[in-house]
Amino acid sequence: MLVRLIYASRAADASAAAIEAILTQAREHNPASGITGVLCYGGGVFLQAIEGGRSQVSALFGHIQRDPRHQDVELLHYEEIGERRFGGWTMGQVNLSRINHAIVLKYSETIELDPYAVSGKMSLALLEELMATASIMGRA
Numbered sequence: 570m571l572v573r574l575i576y577a578s579r580a581a582d583a584s585a586a587a588i589e590a591i592l593t594q595a596r597e598h599n600p601a602s603g604i605t606g607v608l609c610y611g612g613g614v615f616l617q618a619i620e621g622g623r624s625q626v627s628a629l630f631g632h633i634q635r636d637p638r639h640q641d642v643e644l645l646h647y648e649e650i651g652e653r654r655f656g657g658w659t660m661g662q663v664n665l666s667r668i669n670h671a672i673v674l675k676y677s678e679t680i681e682l683d684p685y686a687v688s689g690k691m692s693l694a695l696l697e698e699l700m701a702t703a704s705i706m707g708r709a
Contacts, residue, residue: 571653573620574630575646575692577684578639583613591638592662604629605656607696609682611665615639616684618696620653646689654697663699672698 580587588610599605604626606619617633619626634642665673670680676695677687684692 570623571620571650572623572626573618573646573648573650573654573693574626574644575616575618575689575696576630576633576642576644577692578615578617578633578642580610580613580615581638581640583610587638588662599629602629605653607655607663607700609663609665609696609699611682614682614684616645616682616692616696618655618693620650620655623649641685643685645684645692655700668699669702672702 592608595604595606595608599621602621602625604619604621606617609616619629621629630644633639665682673682673695674680675698676691677683
């Protein structure tokens with residue numbers, strides 16, 4: 570059974586090196602678990618979608634909750650899915666400081682990403698628009 574989970578967290582360290590370490594670790598470990606997804610970051614906030622088997626996604630989310638690199642981890646959206654939306658990436662990435670702010674503003678009260686202030690469905694819509702506008706980068 571495939572599921573999609575979207576969560577938000579605050580970065581304990583928002584440096585480029587810390588973010589690259591998170592992405593590298595995901596790209597090394599996710600393929601063996603069948604996990605795919607995308608990580609958006611900006612202003613010290615992460616918005617991440619992860620997809621895969623229910624047990625694997627649940628285990629990964631538990632790991633993220635205990636990971637000292639993430640603070641204020643909050644589940645935004647969880648659903649069973651018939652197919653992956655972010656299956657092209659072991660962990661795609663979006664640096665929100667490098668995209669058109671109108672995309673974020675379309676789904677938010679301000680141009681700053683605040684996934685804690687919007688619904689999980691709005692966060693999913695934002696991620697889907699980022700995918701549609703080719704804003705997601707990364708390796709398969």
